[in-house]
Amino acid sequence: MKKKVLVSLIAATAIFTTAIQSFATVIAEGSTTVLPFAQKAAESLMDSNPKIDISIRGGGSGVGINSLISKRCDIAMASRSIKESEKSDAKKNKVSPVVYVIAMDAISIIVHPKNKIDALTKEQIRDIFSGKITNWKELGGADKKIVIVSRDGASGTFETFNELALNGQKLSKNALMQTSNQAVSQIISSSEGAIGYVGLGYVSGRVKAVKVNNIAPSPETVLNKTYPFSRELYFYTDGAAKNEAKEYIDFVLSAAGQKIAASLGFVPVIVKK
Amino acid sequence: MKSKIFFAACSISAVIAFCSLAALMFFILKNGLSVISWEFITQVPRQGMTAGGIAPAIIGSFYLSVFTILFSLPLGLSCAIYLNEYSPKGYIADLIKMGINNLAGVPSVVFGLFGLAVFVKFFGFGISILSGSLTLSILVLPSIIASSQEALSAVPASLREASLALGAGTWQTIRKTVLPAALPGILTGIILSIGRAAGETAPIIFTAAVFYKRGYPTGIMSEVMALPYHIYALMSEGTDPEKQTAIAYGCALILLLLTALLTSLAVIIRNKNQNAIRN
Amino acid sequence: MNKEKAIKALLTGAAFAGFIFLIGIFITLFAGSWTAIKNINQMHFIFGLEWMPYYEPPEYGILSMFISSALIGFCSSLICIPLGLGTAIYMYEIAGRKQKKFLKPALEILAGIPSIIFGFFAMAVLGPFLQNLFDLPSGLCILTASIALGIMTVPLISSISEDALSVVPISFKEASFALGANRCQTLIRVVIPAAASGIITSIILAFGRIVGETMIVLMASGGAIAVPNSPFAPARPLTSTIAAEMGEAAYGSLHFSALFEIGLFLFALTFILNFAAEKVGKKYRLKLGQGR
Numbered sequence: 001m002k003k004k005v006l007v008s009l010i011a012a013t014a015i016f017t018t019a020i021q022s023f024a025t026v027i028a029e030g031s032t033t034v035l036p037f038a039q040k041a042a043e044s045l046m047d048s049n050p051k052i053d054i055s056i057r058g059g060g061s062g063v064g065i066n067s068l069i070s071k072r073c074d075i076a077m078a079s080r081s082i083k084e085s086e087k088s089d090a091k092k093n094k095v096s097p098v099v100y101v102i103a104m105d106a107i108s109i110i111v112h113p114k115n116k117i118d119a120l121t122k123e124q125i126r127d128i129f130s131g132k133i134t135n136w137k138e139l140g141g142a143d144k145k146i147v148i149v150s151r152d153g154a155s156g157t158f159e160t161f162n163e164l165a166l167n168g169q170k171l172s173k174n175a176l177m178q179t180s181n182q183a184v185s186q187i188i189s190s191s192e193g194a195i196g197y198v199g200l201g202y203v204s205g206r207v208k209a210v211k212v213n214n215i216a217p218s219p220e221t222v223l224n225k226t227y228p229f230s231r232e233l234y235f236y237t238d239g240a241a242k243n244e245a246k247e248y249i250d251f252v253l254s255a256a257g258q259k260i261a262a263s264l265g266f267v268p269v270i271v272k273k
Numbered sequence: 274m275k276s277k278i279f280f281a282a283c284s285i286s287a288v289i290a291f292c293s294l295a296a297l298m299f300f301i302l303k304n305g306l307s308v309i310s311w312e313f314i315t316q317v318p319r320q321g322m323t324a325g326g327i328a329p330a331i332i333g334s335f336y337l338s339v340f341t342i343l344f345s346l347p348l349g350l351s352c353a354i355y356l357n358e359y360s361p362k363g364y365i366a367d368l369i370k371m372g373i374n375n376l377a378g379v380p381s382v383v384f385g386l387f388g389l390a391v392f393v394k395f396f397g398f399g400i401s402i403l404s405g406s407l408t409l410s411i412l413v414l415p416s417i418i419a420s421s422q423e424a425l426s427a428v429p430a431s432l433r434e435a436s437l438a439l440g441a442g443t444w445q446t447i448r449k450t451v452l453p454a455a456l457p458g459i460l461t462g463i464i465l466s467i468g469r470a471a472g473e474t475a476p477i478i479f480t481a482a483v484f485y486k487r488g489y490p491t492g493i494m495s496e497v498m499a500l501p502y503h504i505y506a507l508m509s510e511g512t513d514p515e516k517q518t519a520i521a522y523g524c525a526l527i528l529l530l531l532t533a534l535l536t537s538l539a540v541i542i543r544n545k546n547q548n549a550i551r552n
Numbered sequence: 553m554n555k556e557k558a559i560k561a562l563l564t565g566a567a568f569a570g571f572i573f574l575i576g577i578f579i580t581l582f583a584g585s586w587t588a589i590k591n592i593n594q595m596h597f598i599f600g601l602e603w604m605p606y607y608e609p610p611e612y613g614i615l616s617m618f619i620s621s622a623l624i625g626f627c628s629s630l631i632c633i634p635l636g637l638g639t640a641i642y643m644y645e646i647a648g649r650k651q652k653k654f655l656k657p658a659l660e661i662l663a664g665i666p667s668i669i670f671g672f673f674a675m676a677v678l679g680p681f682l683q684n685l686f687d688l689p690s691g692l693c694i695l696t697a698s699i700a701l702g703i704m705t706v707p708l709i710s711s712i713s714e715d716a717l718s719v720v721p722i723s724f725k726e727a728s729f730a731l732g733a734n735r736c737q738t739l740i741r742v743v744i745p746a747a748a749s750g751i752i753t754s755i756i757l758a759f760g761r762i763v764g765e766t767m768i769v770l771m772a773s774g775g776a777i778a779v780p781n782s783p784f785a786p787a788r789p790l791t792s793t794i795a796a797e798m799g800e801a802a803y804g805s806l807h808f809s810a811l812f813e814i815g816l817f818l819f820a821l822t823f824i825l826n827f828a829a830e831k832v833g834k835k836y837r838l839k840l841g842q843g844r
Contacts, residue, residue: 032510035510040321054486056485060799060800060801062802062805152775177774177786178690276736286638287646289638290635291655294703297670297673297677351567352566352570359560372571372572372573375823376574378822380763380766380822382764383581386812387576390584394803501666505671521672528668529669537657540660
């Protein structure tokens with residue numbers, strides 16, 4: 001009886017698994033910053049071409065590149081460029097990473113709309129987030145304690161902020177660590193002394209983005225690289241992308257794909273021919 | 274007077290306990306019901322996970338649970354049979370029981386680490402249904418063993434003695450007499466384990482689950498979306514938390530209903546079986 | 553006869569599976585931690601307050617996570633022990649047979665709710681509610697996670713404790729009543745002490761479950777690395793650090809290895825708790841004359 005059940009169960013699953021038509025699967029893995037863009041682009045592409053199957057995994061830039069090197073994914077999503085050590089690892093495994101710049105990302109420093117401060121220098125921002133400046137009056141603002149809101153240490157946004165803004169200084173341990181951009185802006189909109197950072201696309205009317213070194217964050221200042229807190233986002237493939245992976249990357253870099261990037265708050269890159 | 278206060282305190286804590294659990298169910302039901310529809314269960318996620326359904330996650334969880342049971346049942350049942358029929362006492366049995374009890378207490382995230390190091394990397398199964406369900410099968414092993422053993426020990430000794438008296442061997446007796454009698458109890462364990470496997474998140478984050486995938490799994494080496502991980506992903510990634518939270522409510526409700534249904538089924542089977550044995 | 557022997561051998565082999573997996577897990581964790589054990593000063597690892605794997609040079613100290621885990625365990629216990637025991641006593645002594653027939657399976661079904669649902673509830677409902685109630689900068693803090701964990705473990709404590717209470721021989725009670733004790737006195741002086749080790753076992757198991765739980769703390773505890781100084785502070789316990797950072801750490805790196813070492817610590821911690829629970833549990837069976 002039990003055996004029969006077991007055998008039929010195995011048979012059923014076997015049929016189930018083989019009966020399903022096999023798709024050409026593209027696996028993209030890596031940076032959580034790129035994740036929403038990659039996902040939405042994959043969705044659009046699969047809508048127009050149902051033969052393609054794209055799986056998207058998070059993890060982080062390092063994990064994505066590592067997977068590419070050990071040939072466990074087709075596309076590594078990254079919010080930083082490949083390190084020298086990773087390049088030599090790739091060479092050892094006969095993987096030759098090819099880079100695609102898929103969008104630009106900028107980090108906006110945001111404060112409560114009632115905060116009088118409109119502009120900060122890079123040094124001031126570093127001192128605030130590392131806990132050296134603890135009151136807004138030190139910067140000419142109201143006598144209010146500064147509440148630092150940060151993204152979780154595991155997020156790509158944190159990684160970028162850490163690299164671009166903190167310059168090796170450590171984030172104050174009293175920082176509130178939030179798991180999403182939305183949570184950061186929510187806290188800042190409800191607390192007058194708060195300061196935090198989010199991706200450019202997440203700046204809403206409820207918070208105020210400050211100028212950095214007197215340059216306001218905008219798609220223009222990001223593209224001409226005058227805004228200090230911005231970076232490129234990448235796809236890496238093993239050799240030039242082929243077949244379905246190529247189709248996917250082509251779509252990401254197409255006008256339609258870049259429109260998706262813009263809708264998610266990234267800055268579209270000018271499509272290079 | 275004192276005793277009245279004591280009993281009142283106990284009643285109040287029971288009321289608080291059940292009410293808070295009821296509140297949890299209420300919020301998930303209230304917000305989840307408005308999201309759930311036939312489309313929600315059968316469609317793929319759309320518009321950057323802010324619309325559409327959760328079909329790939331449901332299918333992924335189904336696969337993970339089925340394979341988990343396929344892997345853990347033979348092992349768990351054998352272990353239970355050994356402990357109950359062959360060597361219920363002694364040094365070896367103690368060692369085995371110690372192993373099982375401690376395995377049951379290992380945090381689920383540690384199983385995730387184990388699965389990552391052993392199945393994903395060492396055996397090279399990658400992020401796949403295989404890695405995920407092997408990891409989960411170790412996690413549910415203790416509960417399969419415990420429930421099977423309970424079922425076996427509930428089989429009256431007279432049945433075994435009758436079979437043995439007729440000249441049947443130990444294994445023959447187990448297969449023809451003891452196992453059929455214990456089947457409902459074993460089934461209870463299986464059902465409970467399916468629920469457990471479907472609801473676990475931490476072990477599959479590194480071993481099986483992906484953020485987004487539309488196609489159905491093409492085999493045991495495919496990576497999948499899974500219900501519990503999908504809830505987590507919706508709450509922690511993406512760009513539109515408000516819409517994503519709504520979908521997460523739907524997901525949570527489906528998972529809640531699924532596990533509640535499975536547990537109820539297990540409880541019903543067990544109660545029927547207990548009554549049958551008593552009579 | 554040979555077939556019988558072969559089957560016995562096969563079953564014996566399978567029976568050791570649990571034990572083998574346990575050892576396998578330990579070996580895997582240890583092997584995974586080896587790089588960290590070799591390269592990180594272990595005193596710093598255990599007693600260091602700084603956990604900064606993203607900085608150059610990185611710092612790996614788990615004490616603040618350990619404190620967070622302990623604090624969350626403590627706060628959750630304050631919730632689940634009274635509620636769990638109260639519920640157990642209610643079901644044992646106060647609830648009628650009919651009520652009990654309904655409550656016991658209800659408790660089992662509640663015990664089967666996956667932890668991710670509690671985590672989700674804490675994040676989506678409880679967190680915002682507490683934030684408004686106490687005017688907190690963020691609703692994701694120790695309190696939120698502890699409430700979710702506390703509620704989650706109530707069914708575990710109450711069902712094991714109720715079992716422990718109901719196997720106390722009825723003769724114990726009768727003897728107490730015969731001596732003129734009332735219901736409450738009998739319960740507190742006779743039944744509960746007789747069931748004490750079963751009850752303690754349930755509490756230890758629940759505590760192990762709380763310390764080992766990952767998703768709830770990952771979603772609801774806020775994730776700050778600082779040592780928490782109040783129940784309203786955000787915290788990051790051991791388990792959620794592994795889950796949050798494992799995806800970011802490159803395979804084979806020092807960070808990766810350090811996360812395995814956290815896993816090793818967790819493993820050791822739950823092993824000790826389980827061992828304690830088992831010892832206490834055995835004593836309790838002996839006490840009731842059911843030990844072997």
